[in-house]
Amino acid sequence: MEKVLKMDESIFELVDRHPEVIDIMVELGFHDIVKPGMLQTAGRFMTLSKGFKLKKIDKDTARLTFQQHGFKVLE
Numbered sequence: 001m002e003k004v005l006k007m008d009e010s011i012f013e014l015v016d017r018h019p020e021v022i023d024i025m026v027e028l029g030f031h032d033i034v035k036p037g038m039l040q041t042a043g044r045f046m047t048l049s050k051g052f053k054l055k056k057i058d059k060d061t062a063r064l065t066f067q068q069h070g071f072k073v074l075e
Helices: 011-017 021-028 038-044 048-055 059-068
Strands: 003-006 071-074
Touching: 011 021, 011 038, 011 048, 021 059, 048 059, 059 071
Parallel strands: 003 071
Antiparallel strands: none
């Protein structure tokens, strides 16, 4: 089964479907995502696209990282 991520989907929904997304996000610099309650609060409205802008992470680098972990990233 193909693992697909949408850039405009909430991080909470992504992690609910693919729990390994948390480890990849930490690898990319989203260290706060593992704080208690963060996923259940900010994760419900934060998307990958918004998070990359907020953390000033290059979208191409992030996309490549997710692809290396077997994900197909949709805009």
